[in-house]
Amino acid sequence: MSTTEIKIGGLGGQGVILGGMIIGRGASIHGGKHATLTQAFGPEARGSACSAQIVVSDESVEYPYVAHPNLLVVMSQEAYTRFAPEMAEGATMLYESELVDPAGLNPDIKAYGIPATRIAENLKRRMVANIVMVGFFTAITELVNLDAMRKSVESSVPKGTEALNLTAFERGYQFGLDIKAGKNPEEAMTAAGEPA
Amino acid sequence: MSAEQKGVLTGAHYLDGDHACSEGAIVAGCNFVAGYPITPSTEIVERIAWRFPATGGTFIQMEDEIASSITIQGAVWGGAKAMTVSSGPGISLMMEHIGFAAMTETPCVFVNVQRGGPSTGLPTLPAQADMMQARWGSHGDYEIIALSPNSPQECFDLVIEAFNFSEKYRSPVMFMMDESVGHMTEKVVIPTPDKIKTIPRKFTSKAPGDYKPYEVSSGLVPDMCKAGDGHRIHITGLTHDEKGYPVMNADCQEKLLTRIVGKIRDNVDDIAMYDEDEIEGADVVVISYGITSRISMKAIRAARQQGVKVGHIRLIVVWPFIENYVKKLAGKVKALVVPEINLGQVVLEVERCAAGQCKVVSVPHAGGAVHEPETITKAILEAVK
Known part of the structure; x- marks a missing residue:
């Protein structure tokens, strides 16, 4: 049984929960897998630290919580500080490279950065940074296929914003492909058509 | 329907x-x-x-x-x-x-x-x-x-x-x-x-003058009437007779309560819903419900890896309790382990039914989180000793 534990951390307002929802929906509704999403729920989730956990599996998920994520996505420095020590051995971390300094990261962890907020700002909508990150996640992890994730983005965002969000998703996805192909972040930005 | x-x-x-x-x-x-x-x-x-x-x-x-x-x-x-x-x-x-x-x-x-x-x-x-x-x-x-x-x-x-x-x-x-x-x-x-199977309300076919709201024709459950069809009814929390009017004496109380309690107690087998997993030959059986059943599954897997024969009963219907089932089960196992996110509630019912035939182990949790699966595994390993 192949099970992947994912944690996404950031600040309230960065779309962390929606990001988790899109990955979960992509995996379970469109991608033929099972996915359970749980989230930090409480008054503290509004405006400060906030996180979502997703367990993705080929079989039905029994235990729904994440103790040691195989995939960690961090959108804020605080989330990095809090969650990086929890990562499983050989885990992969995706981070917002202009908001997170991954200082002191265990060399065992494969880390990939993306300036998701800057890419979103170039699309004139800072709030789609989470969708850029979801695109990046799709390319780097290959956990859920591209088509399933596109469908999930489309069916998860507010009506009328689908085109913008899909563009944000494609930018993040392309950036991820370029990084995987060995380009450095600046080259990847240029390749993705971003202003220098 | x-x-x-x-x-x-x-x-x-x-x-x-x-x-x-x-x-x-x-x-x-x-x-x-x-x-x-x-x-x-x-x-x-x-x-x-x-x-x-x-x-x-x-x-x-x-x-x-x-x-x-x-x-x-x-x-x-x-x-x-x-x-x-x-x-x-x-x-x-x-x-x-x-x-x-x-x-x-x-x-x-x-x-x-x-x-x-x-x-x-x-x-x-x-x-x-x-x-x-x-x-x-x-x-x-x-x-x-x-x-x-x-x-x-x-x-x-x-x-x-x-x-x-x-x-x-x-x-x-x-x-x-x-x-x-x-x-x-x-x-x-x-x-x-x-x-999707849905059970519609059972309405009386009796004419308004012949209908008594708490009269039972078959079984223990009376038919209701459709509002607006002309039936006159009286609904009260006081002890009532078949007509629905208060009759406050011991005879009426006994007749009414025996039926109200009996309609559920006599039908536990019809109402019961539970999942069984590897009960046959088990030394220990975990009895759980709700979210704790999913935590238990992980704990049970870990205990099985250590060679313990553990079964699992997941109560889907908790009340009425599957009394006869647990009575029989208690005679066949060394222990029943009951994790729940409280300081011991359903475990009391398990103890009552087991009546000393086997060990009954409570795995309590005061709330605010789910159990660590390891806590339940540990209780299983202790119980089998």
């Missing part, structure tokens, strides 16, 4: 347990909800309020829980299928009217998304500490039906069963969710209406 087409969102959805409960209620034919929203159940009434205009239902945000719990019963006698939704603090306020529903045999559903208590306790965090309240909370002798889902899919499926049981037995039914299941998001498949 199958579900009405109107309002059934057939297809695969990514929903949390609260929202799945709302959809299940709609499919079950629920067309009246009165509630006073409270965390962690708020999303249920939020979705009901959003969906009811399209399905033709009525939602009233009430002034409090006491009003909610009696307003739904007025709606039921007016012909509606109704539920109210709350969490511990609100459910405590509803207790008088849960007894009223039991005494007047009013079919309705009380959803309790359990959070930590007593009092206001832990509004945003899970517990399973209202299980005995569900069983015994209102005064007097009555039996209750209580279901405990462990996933969003079951929040959908089982709330339909809750409505069906309420109609079949003319009884209030407690739907015992918890914060974990309510706020967990998973795939929920909503079938086509023809695949």
